[in-house]
Amino acid sequence: MGKRPRAVEGENLWDEITALKRERILGEAVELFYRKGYLPTSVDAVAERLGATKPFVYYHFKSKVDLLVEICERGTREALAVIAAAVALDLGPQEKLERLVRDFTAVVLDHHKLVAIYFREQLNLPEEAAARIAAMRRDIDHHLRALLAEGREAGVFRFDNLAVASLIVAGMVSYAFAWYRESFSVPREEIADTMVAHVLRSLGAEPLARVGAAQR
Amino acid sequence: MGKRPRAVEGENLWDEITALKRERILGEAVELFYRKGYLPTSVDAVAERLGATKPFVYYHFKSKVDLLVEICERGTREALAVIAAAVALDLGPQEKLERLVRDFTAVVLDHHKLVAIYFREQLNLPEEAAARIAAMRRDIDHHLRALLAEGREAGVFRFDNLAVASLIVAGMVSYAFAWYRESFSVPREEIADTMVAHVLRSLGAEPLARVGAAQR
DNA sequence: CCAGGATTATACTGATTAGTATATTATTCA
DNA sequence: TGAATAATATACTAATCAGTATAATCCTGG
Numbered sequence: 144m145g146k147r148p149r150a151v152e153g154e155n156l157w158d159e160i161t162a163l164k165r166e167r168i169l170g171e172a173v174e175l176f177y178r179k180g181y182l183p184t185s186v187d188a189v190a191e192r193l194g195a196t197k198p199f200v201y202y203h204f205k206s207k208v209d210l211l212v213e214i215c216e217r218g219t220r221e222a223l224a225v226i227a228a229a230v231a232l233d234l235g236p237q238e239k240l241e242r243l244v245r246d247f248t249a250v251v252l253d254h255h256k257l258v259a260i261y262f263r264e265q266l267n268l269p270e271e272a273a274a275r276i277a278a279m280r281r282d283i284d285h286h287l288r289a290l291l292a293e294g295r296e297a298g299v300f301r302f303d304n305l306a307v308a309s310l311i312v313a314g315m316v317s318y319a320f321a322w323y324r325e326s327f328s329v330p331r332e333e334i335a336d337t338m339v340a341h342v343l344r345s346l347g348a349e350p351l352a353r354v355g356a357a358q359r
Numbered sequence: 360m361g362k363r364p365r366a367v368e369g370e371n372l373w374d375e376i377t378a379l380k381r382e383r384i385l386g387e388a389v390e391l392f393y394r395k396g397y398l399p400t401s402v403d404a405v406a407e408r409l410g411a412t413k414p415f416v417y418y419h420f421k422s423k424v425d426l427l428v429e430i431c432e433r434g435t436r437e438a439l440a441v442i443a444a445a446v447a448l449d450l451g452p453q454e455k456l457e458r459l460v461r462d463f464t465a466v467v468l469d470h471h472k473l474v475a476i477y478f479r480e481q482l483n484l485p486e487e488a489a490a491r492i493a494a495m496r497r498d499i500d501h502h503l504r505a506l507l508a509e510g511r512e513a514g515v516f517r518f519d520n521l522a523v524a525s526l527i528v529a530g531m532v533s534y535a536f537a538w539y540r541e542s543f544s545v546p547r548e549e550i551a552d553t554m555v556a557h558v559l560r561s562l563g564a565e566p567l568a569r570v571g572a573a574q575r
Numbered sequence: 576c577c578a579g580g581a582t583t584a585t586a587c588t589g590a591t592t593a594g595t596a597t598a599t600t601a602t603t604c605a
Numbered sequence: 606t607g608a609a610t611a612a613t614a615t616a617c618t619a620a621t622c623a624g625t626a627t628a629a630t631c632c633t634g635g
Contacts, residue, residue, distance in 0.1 A: 180482045182398045185592060196614055197594085207593065262537070263479050266396045307545055307553045310538050311531050315561075318530030321478070329523055337523045345531075345561035401622060412584055414625085423623065 165203050167193060172210040177256040181211055181264045211264055212272040218257030219279045222250045230286045236294030237348050243290065244316060244342045248335040251319045258320035287313060291346065301347030312342055381419050383409060388426045393472040397427055397480045427480055428488040434473030435495045438466045446502045452510030453564050459506065460532060460558045464551040467535045474536035503529060507562065517563030528558055 171192040175184040186207050190200050204210055229243035251258055265273065288309045294300035302308040316338060323334075343349070387408040391400040402423050406416050420426055445459035467474055481489065504525045510516035518524040532554060539550075559565070 178482075180398075182396075183482070186594085187592075197592095198615090199613055201594070202612065263482075266394075266399070266479075302553070303556065304545060304549065304553045307550055308557065310535070311554065311557050314534030314537070315527050315531050317537075318534045319526075321530070321533075322526050329520060333520065334523055337518070337520045338527065340519065341524065341527050341561040344563060345557040347560060402624085403622075413623085414585090415583055417624070418582065 161203070168200055168203055169210060169213060173214055173256050173260065176211065176214065176260045176264070181260070181267050208267070208269060211260070211267060212269070214257055215261040215264065215268060215276055216272065218250075218254045218261050219276050219283075221254060222247060222258075223279045223283050225250055226283050226286050230290050235299070236290060236297055237299050237343065240290055240294065240300075240346075240348075241339050241343065243287070244312075244339045245335045247316050248319065248338045249331065251316055252323050252331050252334060255320045255323045258317070262320065284309065284313065294346070294348070299348055308346065312345070315342055315345070377419070384416055384419055385426060385429060389430055389472050389476065392427065392430065392476045392480065397476070397483050424483065424485060427476070427483060428485070430473055431477040431480065431484060431492055432488065434466075434470045434477050435492050435499075437470060438463060438474075439495045439499050441466055442499050442502050446506050451515070452506060452513055453515050453559065456506055456510065456516075456562075456564075457555050457559065459503070460528075460555045461551045463532050464535065464554045465547065467532055468539050468547050468550060471536045471539045474533070478536065500525065500529065510562070510564070515564055518561075524562065528561070531558055531561070 168189065171189050172184070175188055175192070186197050186200050189210075190196050193199070204213075225246035226243055229239055229246055232239050232242060234242070261276070268276070288305060291300060291302070291309055291312070292305055295302065295305070319334070319338075327334075329337075384405065387405050388400070391404055391408070402413050402416050405426075406412050409415070420429075441462035442459055445455055445462055448455050448458060450458070477492070484492070504521060507516060507518070507525055507528070508521055511518065511521070535550070535554075543550075545553075
C-alpha cells in the first residue's frame with residue numbers, strides 16, 4: 144500500500160481493504176487452527192497461505208493469540224445472538240424453543256470450525272478473553288434454563304432436573320461441532336429439523352406435525 | 360531401585376511397583392493435560408509433580424506422546440466396553456438402550472478428564488494411534504445405530520434420520536465431559552437417570568415409571 | 576561385601592517459533 | 606517531483622522444551 148488518502152466521510156475504500164485483509168488472515172487462521180490446532184500452527188504458516196510473511200500478519204494483529212480470541216469470540220457471539228433473539232420472541236415456550244434450537248443448530252453448523260476451535264483451544268485464551276467468552280456462555284445457559292423453566296411451569300415441558308436438562312439440550316446441539324463436516328451427507332435444514340424434533344421430545348413436548356412425523 | 364530380583368512366578372512385587380509408577384506418571388499427566396493442555400505441559404512439569412526428573416518419565420514411557428496415547432485410548436476403550444456389553448444383552452431394545460445410556464454416562468462422568476483430553480488433543484495423536492481410536496469410535500457408533508435401528512423396526516423408537524439421531528444421542532451423553540466437574544452439585548446417579556429419561560424420550564420411547572416421573 | 580544390572584539424576588543439544596528491529600517499497604498529497 | 610507516511614519484507618533474538626548422553630546410585634544375589 145502506501146500513504147492512506149485522507150478519510151472522506153466514515154467508511155472509505157481503505158477501511159474496506161484493511162477489513163478484507165483482516166478477514167483473509169482470520170480465514171486462513173481458522174483453516175489451520177481447525178486442521179492442525181492453534182499451538183502447532185505458526186504465524187509463518189498463516190502468512191504463507193496468503194503469499195505474505197509474518198510481519199504482514201503482525202501489522203494487522205497485535206499477536207497470534209489475538210487471532211484465536213477473535214475466532215473464539217465470534218462463534219460464541221453469534222450463538223448468543225440467535226438464542227437471545229429466540230427467547231425474546233412473543234410466542235409460547237414451545238415455539239420459542241423450536242426457534243432457538245433451529246437457529247442455534249444453524250449457527251453451530253455454519254460456524255462449526257469456530258466452535259470446534261473454541262472448544263479445543265479454550266485453555267490457550269488469555270484470562271481476560273476467556274472470562275468475556277465464559278460470560279456469554281453463561282448468558283446462553285441462563286436463557287435456555289429460563290425458557291425450560293417457563294415451559295415446565297406452563298405444563299408444556301416435562302423433566303426432572305432443570306440444570307441437567309438444560310445442559311443435555313445444549314449438548315445435543317453444540318456437540319454437532321464434533322461430527323459435522325461440509326461434506327456431511329444430510330443437508331443442514333434436515334439436521335436442524337431432526338434436532339428440533341429430538342430436543343422437543345426429550346423435554347416431553349410433542350413436536351409439531353411438520354417434523355418427526357414420517358420415517359425415512 | 361536396583362537389581363531386579365529373579366522373577367518367581369508371573370506377577371511379582373517388582374512388576375507391581377513398575378505398574379504403580381506408570382500409573383502415577385499417567386495420573387499426573389492427566390491432571391496437567393486436563394488443566395493446561397498437552398502441548399503446554401512439559402515432561403519436566405509432570406516429573407516435578409512426582410518429585411522426580413525427566414529421565415524418570417522417559418525410563419517408563421518411550422515419549423511424551425505415548426502418555427497422551429495411553430490416556431486417550433483408555434477412555435475410549437472403557438466406553439466401547441460398556442456399550443458393547445449393553446447391546447449384547449438378551450433384552451429388548453429399550454432395556455438395552457437404557458442400560459447403554461446409563462453405563463455410558465457413568466463412564467463419561469467417571470473418566471471425564473480422559474474424555475476431555477481426548478476431544479481436545481486428538482490432533483496431537485500420531486496417525487497410527489488416532490486410527491486405532493477412531494476405529495473404536497466407529498464401533499461405538501455402529502453399536503448405537505444398530506440398536507436404534509432395531510428399536511425403530513420393533514416400533515419402540517420413533518425418529519426420522521437414523522444417522523443424525525444416533526449422533527444426537529451420542530452427543531447428549533458425550534458432551535457431559537464439557538460440563539461435568541467433580542464438584543458438580545447433582546450426584547452422578549441422578550445425572551445418569553436424567554440422561555436415560557431424556558434419551559429415551561428424544562427417541563419417542565416412553566421412559567419407565569422409575570425415571571422422569573416427579574418434578575423437583 | 577562386591578559385581579552387575581536396574582534405576583534415576585545432571586547436564587546438554589537441536590529444533591522450533593513468537594515476536595521485533597530495521598530496511599525497503601509503494602502511494603498519495605503538496 | 607519530492608517529502609511523508611503506510612505497508613510489507615528481511616533477518617535476527619530469546620525462550621522453550623523434547624529427547625539423550627553420560628554419570629551416579631542403589632539394590633540384590635552370590
